[in-house]
Structure formats: structure tokens, C-alpha cells
Amino acid sequence: VGDVVLVKEDESFPCDLILLSSSRDDGTCYVTTASLDGESSHKTYYAVQDTKAYYTEQEVDSIHATIECEQPQPDLYKFVGRINIYMDNEAVARPLGSENLLLRGATLKNTEYIYALQSNKNVFLLITLLTFSTILILSWSGVPDFWPSWLGFTYLRLKDSHMEILNREDEIERFELLEVLTFDSVRRRMSVIVRSSTGELYLFCKGADSSIFPRVISGKVDQVRARVEHNAVEGLRTLCVAYRPLSPEQYQEVCHLLSGAKLALQDRDKRLAEAYDLIEKDLILLGATAVEDRLQEKAADTIESLHKAGMKVWVLTGDKMETAAATCYASKLFRRNTQILELTTKRTEEQSLHDVLFDLSRTVLRQHGGMTRDTFSGLSGDCTDYGLIIDGATLSAVMRPGQEDSNSGNYKEIFLEICRNCSAVLCCRMAPLQKAQIVKLIKASKEHPITLAIGDGANDVSMILEAHVGIGIMGKEGRQAVRNSDYAIPKFKHLKKMLLVHGHYYYIRISELVQYFFYKNVCFIFPQFLYQFFCGFSQQPLYDTAYLTLYNISFTSLPILLYSLIEQHINMDILKKDPSLYRDIAKNCLLRWPIFIYWTVLGVYDAIVMFFGAYFLFDNTTFTSNGQLMTTNTQMMFGNWTFGTLVFTVLVFTVTFKLALDTHYWTWINHFVIWGSLIFFVVFSLLWGGIIWPFLNYQRMYYVFMQMLSSGPAWLSIILLITASLLPDVVKKVIWRALWPTTTERIQNADKLYKGQLSEFTPLASLHAPLKASGHRRGSGNQRNAPNPR
Amino acid sequence: MVKQEKESANRPDNTAFTQQRLPAWQPMLSAGIVIPGFVLIGLAFIGIGVALFVTSRGIQVLEIDYTGVEQNSPCFPCTDENRKNCVCNVTFSIDTLFEGPVFFYYGLSNYFQNYRRYGVSKDDYQLSGDLDYFKAPSDSCSPYEYDKNNKPIVPCGSVANSMFNDTFKLFQIVNGAKKQVSLDGKGIAWWTDYNIKYRNPSVTPLKTAFNGTVKPLFWSKPAYELDPSDPANNGFINQDFLVWMRRAALPNFRKLYRRITDGDYAEGLPAGNYTLEVSYNYPVLSFEGRKKVVFSNVSWMGGKNEFLGIAYLVIGSMCVFMSIVMLIVYAKFKFPEED
Secondary structure: OEOOEOOOOOOEOOOOEEOOEEOOOOOEEEEEEHHHHOEEEEEEEEOOHHHOOOOOHHHHHOOOEEEEEOOOOOOOOOOEEEEEEEEOOEEEEEEEEOOOEEOOOOEEOOOOOOOEOOEOOOOOOOOOEEOOOOOOOOOOOOOHHHOOOOOOOEEEEEEOOEEEEEOOOOOEEEEEEEEEEEEEOOOOEEEEEEEEOOOOEEEEEEEOHHHHHHHEEEOOHHHHHHHHHHHHHOOEEEEEEEEEEEOHHHHHHHHHHHHHHHHOOOOHHHHHHHHHHHHOOOEEEEEEEEEEOOOOOOHHHHHHHHHHOOEEEEEEOOOOHHHHHHHHHHOOOOOOOEEEEEEOHHHHHHOOHHHHHHHHHHHHHHHHOOOOOOOOOOOOOOOOEEEEEEEHHHHHHHHOOOOOOHHHHHHHHHHHHHHHOOOEEEEEOOOHHHHHHHHHHHHHOOOOOEEEEEEOOHHHHHHHHHOOEEEEEOEOOEOHHHHOOOEEEOOOOHHHHHHHHHHHHHHHHHHHHHHHHHHHHHHHHHHHHHHHOOOOOOOOOOOOHHHHHHHHHHHOOHHHHHHHHHOOOOOHHHHHHOHHHHHHHHHHHHHOHHHHHHHHHHHHHHHHHHHHHHHHHHOOOOOOEOOOOOOOOOOEOOOHHHHHHHHHHHHHHHHHHHHHHHOOOEOHHHHHHHHHHHHHHHHHHHHHHHOOOOOOOOOOOOOHHHHHHOOHHHHHHHHHHHHHHHHHHHHHHHHHHHHOOOHHHHHHHHHHHOOOOHHHHOOHHHHOOOOHHHHHOOOOOOOEEEEOOO | OHHHHHHHHHOOOOOOOOOOOOOOEOOOOOHHHHHHHHHHHHHHHHHHHHHHHHHHHOOOEEEEEOOOOOOOOOOHHHHOOOOOOEEEEEEEEEOOOEEOOEEEEEEEEOOOOOOHHHHOOOOHHHHOOOOHHHHOOOHHHOOOOEOOOOOEEOOOOHHHHOOOOOEEEEEEEEOOEEEEEOOEOOOOOOHHHHHHHOOOOOOOOHHHHOOOOEOOOOOOOOHHHOOOOOHHHOHHHOHHHHHHHOOOOOOOEEEEEEEEOOHHHOOEEOOEEEEEEEEEOOOOHHHOOEEEEEEEEOEOOEOOOHHHHHHHHHHHHHHHHHHHHHHHHHHHHOOHHHO
8 A cells, every 4th residue: 555656866765665676687776875874885775576577667556465564663774574465366475674675865876767655654565666777886794795806706796686706717607696694793694595507505604703613514624713813813804604505405494494584573583593593504614714904094003192191991892802912912002011811711611710810810919919000101111011801702701690609799890800900901702782881891880980982883883872982983884883973083093182182172171161160150159148247138239230140141251261162271282292191180180179179269268358358448447539530639438339349340350360370372362352351341331330321220330430440549459359369379370380290280381491392302201290299190090991992 | 976075064164263273372370470470569569558558557537436325425315315406515635736638427337228128219210300200209219108198208218218417516625615617518429429310300499399299207307408508409419418328338337428628627627625516316226326427637548548558568478478488499399491
């Protein structure tokens, strides 16, 4: 029930469609889903087998069929349905999967036209007619790359369900593609069933060595295994290929198993997995392939920098241990002097997991027991560096809730304790969900570290979502990771600048922003509070309404806004060159209680200075002006609004100057907003008090500001109170800078000395605080765990 | 194609601002700047402080509390609320010449002129001479808006109602005879209050503008008769009224009453005995208040105020002290730029 929709080449689908037939003989079509998920590659979709022969409108019209499918669901790549086709009064049921479903909004490429039906909610019938003349895009997990193009064989194309292969004699061999047992990350393999031109049936299977070897019954197993391991150590990604000849009876059985599973509307995935498990067995090993997967440029430099910045880098990968370890050496995650601790299936087979864990924890604790980890790992070459390798199976054993004895519940704790003492951790053979599990485990550990996950593949999504900060790398492996990330970067090496430069800057900026806002409002409101003690607690406002309204939005807003946008306390290049500067802001040290209390105390102090400064000038004395503006030699009294205006003037100048003292990076914009704010305040006050405002029913500010400025003592007290308010903070800054300088401050000093040329010719290490003097330093060795997949 | 277009569409502007490459001045609070700066500021402050302190010391102030709390004080009889038009004489003597021009204040203590509901109880439109508000004063004046006969009160509100109404005459005793010291009541209020903010209705005689209104409940004379000696000093622009209407910031305050600037006393009050004749009208004992008169002269920095001078001296010395502390720290721990 539905309308037949015709979609032409380069048109997008108006609704979700089931592909019934295409003009291509093999019933496939190519589609780009760029507008849905940003993947611009052409993907192959398949027509329903029984209808792919209908090429014309009339033929399509004659189809009589019903479609059943499950309710719509959020996952773009999941679809389970069934089509019943009635031919000659006989119903044929066919499975529908996501490979048959053309999503609304996707675009048909290189197609003349299609027909389709506008569908009802969950029962719909759709007829599509496609024409093709498109190129084939190789996909990592698709069928085509099954055959290597070396060894004299070249994979040509898939045509009419036949794979065409050019053999060494330049002849085309044709294999009919019968079934595809698609790849999934649990099985870690995929298979095809083909019929050769001579009519023999074969099942070919490729997959990770660990998923192939257990199912192999013959072939040069040992030889291939040795070769695979050798390749893995060199950092190559390996695949094993095996086959199994099928007799026609076996094939019938296979078909039966598969169609039964594929037609199921419930638990289809589970039943398919069971079917695959039954089919992919008794394999004969053919051999192995190895692909060099190059590290992204500057990956090693980036990881080293993160290390120096005090972050712990964890690599979570699905690769074999040997491959992963080689990658880790290449990326300098492990160095030559790193002592590798293994927590792998191989070891736990020999000893119990319990013993291995305790062994390892003893090893690391012996080394680290006596000393603090608060050192610069980059500099302290003398102490042993540990690197831990754990594989997926062992990890799940560690994570399993305790059963044997009471101690086993502590495995997680022991594992974390070991990890804490390792500078790098490599988790290999990880399933996607295990990656998220690890992130969760780290997040829940007692230091509550901030985690950052970075990855580029769909299998990193769960981890990216789980971590505090998720970063996706825009790469060739689709946009799944990017779409689920908080930040997307084009290359791994950009992580360095992102964290060490922009991360550092933004942390400095946001912490100043937050604390300064508290500070300036304490300064603002505390005098108002104090005034209540002197006005009979009558809620008499100290400041005029205009000042109350405009303080936060006009007089003191722009300087801090600009600070939080463009402050750079150290040059970008230095931050990049010296990752250890990041330790100065580790563990959220700028937003901790001591700093917050300092700001608050400073705010209260300033408020007290301002209020009581004005109070003692007014109380019991004749704080009066000469009144030169008006008549000579007259003494005139100042009222309550003059009192409030005096406090407010000191206040605006003090908080603005405080920010000016904190600003290290004065662009013309900073000058403009800081001095501009003060000028605006003065001009506004002159204007506000300069006119009898017709729309106001009170004129209490009339000439108050000008009267105040006409008084010499008022000027003197404004200058005095501003100075007194700023004095302690300046002294604190200077003395702290001398006695307990942070690395940041040392480098600032040196940078000043070299007039900004520091980054070019100074060995920054010489400026680092000696370990003794860094007693106050907040940084420590393992502030920030950054699980970092490859 | 699509991808390329998208990339260029999302590419941020390559400006110095968006790329955070604006040229910048990068100052630092290094000891080399701060220590000399502190010394300079400290010395300047000490200089100002000394000048202020010395000046303040040179200012003469004479304060006399005449509330009459003590039984033997001259104004004690007047504290009886039943006595009307009570006059008391306060005598005092001056040892040396009290240099002129001398300013004559009255002062009130424990008097919360800054109380919020008191402070809003006035009508600025009425006080600017708008006759509409003579007939219907603003609600803000309540409960001093209408009297019990529902006649509008002008000037309405608590502030005006509570206007200070003690008056003073000053005599010098010369050879047993009283010689009156002439007091100048002009120009004691803000020029803007007198000339712009407060206006009488432009009706002559002024009295007719007040037809149909009543004087504030506590006043003995209506607003247009506040100063019988000077017709221009009446209504809302009466100087004493203007001084009163400018609310004090704190509960203990002084307000300017008169200046002694002309006649025989332009040079100051000579040594001798004086009598202050107080017509005692203003009750303060019900709220534990105190009344006083203050004679003072002024300097370039205003009235006597030792706090400002002392504060300057303290802050200035602290600057110098801190610069010494910083210098010690500097010498002992070596600032990094000296490495």
C-alpha cells in the first residue's frame, strides 16, 4: 500500500524506500548519505532478490507484495523487515535489512530515474527502479577487498552477482556471489560463499587471527601463525584468510540456516550470529595479509607532549597485542627504558589472575613506594618507567564481580593501583564496549580524574561518549566518531595545540572569569550590607538605582569579557614548546577552595576599605567641599547619595584596575574596554546627574557626582581608597612570584627578559622550578588520564 | 565537491582577532617596576598625608552639646515637652582668636535621616513647584500626605515634616553687654538645589499658591513664612529647608546652619565670652538623640578631618615598608630575571 516513487539520478529520496530493482542487472545501486552523516563515499544497496528483474513501469505495477518491519528506531544503520511477495498465488518471504533500505535525504548517484512508493507508517511497499553507471568504491569491510590485487590477481568488479577477477594470464575468472556473512566486531571476521565457474561452492572467510585460528582444521597453521606474529611485532595490521569447500548439500543447509535467521523479526542479530557460528567452521587456512597502518604525522611528538604535560595516556585498541605494542613504541608511548608489565591471557593461563595482579602490584609499589610521583617524568630519567599491557579477555576477568574468594572483589582496585603507577597503559583486543568500560572505571577511581577520549572510528563512539571530553578525528573511517564527539579535529597532532595551548588558555580565562565575577560582586554588595548597620536596617540602597542596574552590565562587564576571550598569559609558542607548563593548572588548581577563598577575602577586604574609608570621612567630621564650583568659600553638606556615589566610584575603579593588574596581554581592545569602561562610567555619571530627567519622579542624583568631584578631599579619598584596595593584591603577586614562582611565572619573567624571543633560543628546562622549591606546586604526576585510542 | 564547499564555508576568518594573533603589550608586575613604584607612591602619600594632617591640625573646632540631658545644663528646663517657645542660653568662652570665616553647624546624633521609608517620603514634583501636586501630593509622602481634614500638606512627607526648627542667636559678652554676632544664612545650600532642583510656584505673592493646603503637622509656620526677614528666602528655596532636605548619609551628622563672614566678625571670633541663645523646639530625647552646635573654620581641604591625613600616612608608610620587604625578598631569593 503506497505510491510508487520515481527517483532520478542525483535526486534525494523523498522518503524511506525499499529498493526493489535497479537498472543494473545485479540489482545493486549506489547511494551517498553525505547529507545524513557526512560520509560522501558511495555505498552499495541491494534490491530484493525476487523483484530485481522488474525493469519497467508495467512490470513494477504488477508486483503484489506486503512488507512488514519493526517500528522506526533512532539508529540510522539498523533496519529489520520482511517482504512477502505473492507470485502465482504463492507467497515468498524475503528478508529486508539496512542494505535494502534507502534512507530519506540520501542521494542517488548516477541514476536515470527510480519509482518508489510513499509508505505508511510501518507497513509500506515500495518499488524502486534504478539505473547505474557508477564506479565501485572499495571499502575496508566490504566484499571487494577480499582479494589482494597483488600476486597477479586483480579484482575487477562485481557484475550481475558475479565477481570478476583478472588472473595471471589476463583472463577473467567469474565467481558467483551467493551469500555474504557480514562483518561484526564481536565475531571479528566475515565470509562470502561463492560458486566458481566450474560449479564448485566455496566459503571464504577473513578475519583477525584470533578469530580464524580456532576454526581452522588444516593448512600451514604454525607457519602462518609465526608469520602473523612477526608482522604484528612490526606494527602491521594482519588478517587471516581461510576457506572451506561446500558440497551442494552443505550449501542447502547453509542457505536454510541463513534465510531462517534473516527472516526473523525478533532477535535477528542473535540468530544470525548463531547461524554464522555454525557456518564458519572447519576452515582450511589459506594465508595471511598484512597492511601497514601508518601512524598519523607527529603522533609520537603529540603523545610525548601529553606525557610531559602530566597526562596519563592509555591506548585502547582492537589490534593484536604485538601490533599495538609496536605502535606504542613507534608513538613513544613506551620508550626503550620502559619496563613492560603484561597482564594478558598468556600470563593468566600460567598463573591465576589473582597471583599475576599481586605480583605486578608488588613490582610497581616497590619502586614507587618511597617517593612521590610529583616529578617531571620527562626529566627524571633515573627512575623506572612502567608500561602496562592488558588485553580484552583479562580485562573482563578483572572487571568481573568477585566470585572465588573475598579478595577478588578488589581486583579492580589492584588493577587501578597498578595503572596509577604506570606512565602508560595499553589495552589491546578491546571490544568497543570495553573501551567505554575502561573509561568508566577510570572515572570512578578515587582521584576522580578528568578523562578525555579521542578516536576516529565507529568503534570509539561509546568511549567518546563516556569520557568527560570526547574528541573525534575526522578521518577516512567515517564520521561516526566526529558526530558523537564534543570537539572534532582533522588530525591527531592537533590534539597537542588543542589541549596545551587552547585548553590552557581557556582554563586560565574561565577561572578568572568565574572568580572575578564573584569578587566584583562581593565588592559591590558587601558595602550595601554594611550600610544596613548604619541606616537602621531599613534596606536603604547605598547606590542609586542606575548604578545598581548598570554595574554588572555596563561598567564592569566588557573588560572581563575581553579578558576571557583574548588573555594569553604566556606566548602560544612557549606553551606548545613546553608541555610541562600544563602542570601548573593541573587538578583544577585555579578553581579550588584556597584560590576561591583568596578572591572572596580580597573582595571583602576591598569592600571594607571602600565602605569604612567613606564612613570615616563622613562620620562626625565635616567632609565638605569648598564649593568652588558654585560660590566661593562656602561649605556645603554631602548627603547619603554622595556617600554612595563616592563608594561606587572607588568600587568601579578598583575592580577595573584589579582586572588590569591580572591582564598579561594588552591588545588595543583591552585598552579600549578597560579605559573605555572607566570613561563611560564618568561620562554616564556626569550625564545622569547633569540633567533633571523628566521621566523620573525623583531627582536624587542631580549634581551629586559633580558636587563630589568639586571637592578636593573627595579626590584625595578616591585615590587613597583605590590604592589601599589594590595594595595587598599587588604585594601578594610580587612576593609570591619571588618566593614561590610557578613555572609559568618563571617563563613569563624570562620571556620578558628576552623580549618575546624566548621560544627561539632558550632551553626551557633550565627555568623549571627545582623540585624542592615546588612544594606548593599543585601539579602532580597523574592529574589527567587521557585514554587515547589508536 | 560538496565536501570542499563545506570546508570553506566552515573555515574561520583568518583575522588577527579570530586567530588570537593581535599585537599586544605584555606587562608584568616584576619587582623592578613594583619596588620603585611603591617607594614613589609611598613617598607621595606620606607627603600628602603630612600636608593633610598639619592642615587638619590647624583647623579649630568648638562643639557644644546643648541637648540638656544633665539637670544642671542650661537647656534642661526646655526638655519638658509641655513648655512652648522655650529659650535657653548656653555660654562658652574662646581663649584665642577663632579665625574666620567661621562656620556654624548644628549636629544631630542617633538620628536616622538615612532610613529608607523616611527618605522616600517626599514629592519631588511638588518641591519643583508643580501646582498639580499641591492639590494631590504623591503617595510617597504618606502618612504626611493629607491632614485629618483631608487637606493636602505642602511640603508633604516625613523629611519636610521633621525639619529642624531650633534657631540660634550668638552674642559676644563685651563688658557685660551682649553684642550680637551677625550670622549669614545665604548660600549654605547647594547652588543647584537653590536654583534648579527646588522651585517655588511662579505665583506672586507666594502665599496664594498655598491656598487650600496646610503646613506640615510639626511646623509652627507655613513654608512661605519661614524667613520673615527676607521674602526671597521662603517656600521651598529657604536655605535651611534645602539643607535639611539633603539627607545625611549616616546617623550622626552635622548640617551647616550659618556662616560668620561679615561685620565685625569677618576676621573670626575674638577671644572672650559668648552666649548662644537657643530657641529650643526640636525634641530628640524620645529617641535618645543628641543636639549640638559646632563652630569650625575650614582649610583648602575642607573641615577638620584627621582621618584622611592619617590614612594617607598609614598607606604611604605601608607602601614604603612593603617595598623594603620586597627588596629583602628580592635580595635573598633572587628574582629570576637576575639569573
